[in-house]
Amino acid sequence: MEPIDSSLVDWSRAQFALTAMYHWLFVPLTLGLGVVMAIMETLYVRTGREFWKRTARFWMKLFGINFAMGVATGIILEFEFGTNWSNYSWFVGDIFGAPLAIEGILAFFMESTFIAVMYFGWNKVSKRAHLASTWLTIIGATISAWWILVANAWMQHPVGMEFNPDTVRNEMVDFAAVAFSPVAVVKFCHTVTSSWVLGAVFVVGVSCWYLLRGRHREFALGSIRVAAWFGLAASLLTAHTGHLSGRDIALYQPMKLAAAEGLYEGGTEQGLVLGGILRPGADWVGGNGDDRFLLKVELPYALSYLATHDLQGYVPGIRNLLEGDYRLPDGSVALSAEEMMKRGRVAIDALARYRAASPPEEKAAALAVLRENFPWFGYGYLKSPGELVPSVPLTFYSFRIMVMLGGYFIVLFAGLLLLGQRVTRWKLVQLAVVLTIPLAWLASQSGWVVAEVGRQPWAIQGLLPNVAAISRLDVSSVQTTFFIFLALFTLLLVAELGIMGKAIAAGPETDSTSN
Amino acid sequence: MTLGRTLWCIILIKLFIMFAVLRVFFFPAYLQGDDQEKQQRVSDELTERIAP
Numbered sequence: 240m241e242p243i244d245s246s247l248v249d250w251s252r253a254q255f256a257l258t259a260m261y262h263w264l265f266v267p268l269t270l271g272l273g274v275v276m277a278i279m280e281t282l283y284v285r286t287g288r289e290f291w292k293r294t295a296r297f298w299m300k301l302f303g304i305n306f307a308m309g310v311a312t313g314i315i316l317e318f319e320f321g322t323n324w325s326n327y328s329w330f331v332g333d334i335f336g337a338p339l340a341i342e343g344i345l346a347f348f349m350e351s352t353f354i355a356v357m358y359f360g361w362n363k364v365s366k367r368a369h370l371a372s373t374w375l376t377i378i379g380a381t382i383s384a385w386w387i388l389v390a391n392a393w394m395q396h397p398v399g400m401e402f403n404p405d406t407v408r409n410e411m412v413d414f415a416a417v418a419f420s421p422v423a424v425v426k427f428c429h430t431v432t433s434s435w436v437l438g439a440v441f442v443v444g445v446s447c448w449y450l451l452r453g454r455h456r457e458f459a460l461g462s463i464r465v466a467a468w469f470g471l472a473a474s475l476l477t478a479h480t481g482h483l484s485g486r487d488i489a490l491y492q493p494m495k496l497a498a499a500e501g502l503y504e505g506g507t508e509q510g511l512v513l514g515g516i517l518r519p520g521a522d523w524v525g526g527n528g529d530d531r532f533l534l535k536v537e538l539p540y541a542l543s544y545l546a547t548h549d550l551q552g553y554v555p556g557i558r559n560l561l562e563g564d565y566r567l568p569d570g571s572v573a574l575s576a577e578e579m580m581k582r583g584r585v586a587i588d589a590l591a592r593y594r595a596a597s598p599p600e601e602k603a604a605a606l607a608v609l610r611e612n613f614p615w616f617g618y619g620y621l622k623s624p625g626e627l628v629p630s631v632p633l634t635f636y637s638f639r640i641m642v643m644l645g646g647y648f649i650v651l652f653a654g655l656l657l658l659g660q661r662v663t664r665w666k667l668v669q670l671a672v673v674l675t676i677p678l679a680w681l682a683s684q685s686g687w688v689v690a691e692v693g694r695q696p697w698a699i700q701g702l703l704p705n706v707a708a709i710s711r712l713d714v715s716s717v718q719t720t721f722f723i724f725l726a727l728f729t730l731l732l733v734a735e736l737g738i739m740g741k742a743i744a745a746g747p748e749t750d751s752t753s754n
Numbered sequence: 755m756t757l758g759r760t761l762w763c764i765i766l767i768k769l770f771i772m773f774a775v776l777r778v779f780f781f782p783a784y785l786q787g788d789d790q791e792k793q794q795r796v797s798d799e800l801t802e803r804i805a806p
């Protein structure tokens with residue numbers, strides 16, 4: 240069999256990244272805006288003020304546009320699993336299949352039912368039943384996100400499964416361990432709370448645009464008040480869950496943490512890089528003593544504390560992770576990359592022998608070797624230890640962008656709450672808030688870049704690198720679909736922006752048009 | 755309501771392109787045959803891609 244061409248790996252990744260990133264333009268707005276509109280409708284039901292009904296209805300309209308545009312863009316990812324990532328799809332078996340099937344069936348029906356009531360039921364069902372539908376719509380959407388994130392978390396930290404060499408699949412042995420793995424829980428909380436931040440930024444941004452234009456003053460101020468409270472709470476939760484995510488990657492994906500921090504040489508009492516500039520072209524794999532930063536500002540001890548909850552804690556850098564020979568938290572000594580690659584090859588070879596052998600004793604012997612070395616299975620596909628190092632600049636800068644923006648959003652929401660009604664006099668603040676809208680997407684996308692680029696080369700951490708996960712296709716066919724998607728999704732995005740812009744320009748219903 | 759109509763049109767066109775065009779012409783299932791054949795195919799691929 241011909242070896243896999245590295246450009247096939249790159250194009251398959253590019254295609255998946257493009258689709259996922261476009262999909263992720265729509266999803267966080269659905270999750271975030273959904274909660275804001277539900278809070279507004281709750282205010283309507285509690286106070287009986289028509290003002291809140293009109294306000295809720297306006298944001299629901301924008302929610303509906305975004306939902307219609309975004310719904311089903313995720314299905315393309317599932318097509319790609321079957322065509323471009325067939326080894327991966329087979330290998331993960333029901334671990335991936337079950338969460339996706341449940342999300343597909345349960346959440347989809349739940350959402351569609353309640354969304355219908357939400358849009359068409361204003362005068363047909365009671366106020367409370369309508370409010371319940373609105374909340375259930377957004378809860379349904381959030382549950383969909385839960386299942387997808389469980390699947391993603393499993394790829395970052397595979398637990399609750401056992402590899403069956405007869406079927407060549409991982410089979411779920413502990414559903415709870417998969418569904419409630421600590422990585423899945425934290426990932427869900429960080430993803431959802433950060434999407435709330437994005438929804439809140441969108442609402443204050445659009446509202447400030449009205450203030451700048453001198454339109455819908457009361458509506459804008461009411462929306463800002465709700466969204467700024469919600470946004471402030473969400474940003475604080477995001478910072479907290481982000482901190483927990485940092486701890487997770489320290490435990491389960493130390494190479495991702497080292498890349499995000501630009502930590503080549505690890506040690507105890509490590510500082511967290513608050514900001515810095517990497518030396519362009521620095522070698523992050525080779526072992527010379529070059530300083531890899533042009534500039535760096537550190538918070539002393541903070542990285543050690545984040546990773547180990549101990550100011551003196553040891554944090555391995557890229558070199559240490561490749562060379563091994565340091566103490567792991569459980570007291571054992573870390574293996575070198577070379578050693579893990581050797582064990583991986585032993586595991587793959589044992590799988591081949593197991594499947595070729597027929598005498599039971601030979602099969603049993605091969606199986607024993609496979610089981611013993613399975614934790615390193617994926618390392619057996621790597622040609623050099625350097626392949627274990629993800630792109631440091633991309634991971635490092637994306638991480639800084641996300642965290643800095645996270646800090647900025649806290650200040651922004653707190654500032655808007657302090658200003659209150661006075662924001663109407665501060666044109667520059669209004670403009671700044673409008674310009675913040677795209678930054679919320681930048682932060683969110685950067686988060687995924689950290690999570691996904693930072694875990695390269697793995698499709699499944701430790702078990703399956705991309706080079707083994709992809710299907711053997713023609714590079715040209717993957718390129719073709721890449722450009723088809725680029726065109727189609729861009730068209731969809733332009734349509735979304737156009738329709739959304741038109742609805743925003745039309746503004747909320749005024750008193751006379753409400754019913 | 756023209757907005758609703760536009761959105762439904764977009765949803766339907768999108769689903770049509772996805773399922774009737776993309777799925778059929780660009781995303782055939784890569785693994786063919788029954789489960790036995792799929793297992794063997796994946797097993798061959800996984801064991802033969804081992805690093806030299």
Ligand code: HEM
Nearest residue numbers: 426429433436478481482484485642645682683686687690
């Ligand atoms: C305020 C401080 C923040 C910290 C410390 C933080 C930390 C992190 C970490 C460590 C990850 C990687 C998790 C992994 O690979 O498993 C991550 C991912 C992510 N972040 Fe943040 N983050 C912060 C703010 C934000 C903000 C403001 C947003 C967006 C508005 C955001 C959106 C995301 C997203 C979407 C992901 C990918 C999903 C995930 O892996 O959880 N983060 N964040």
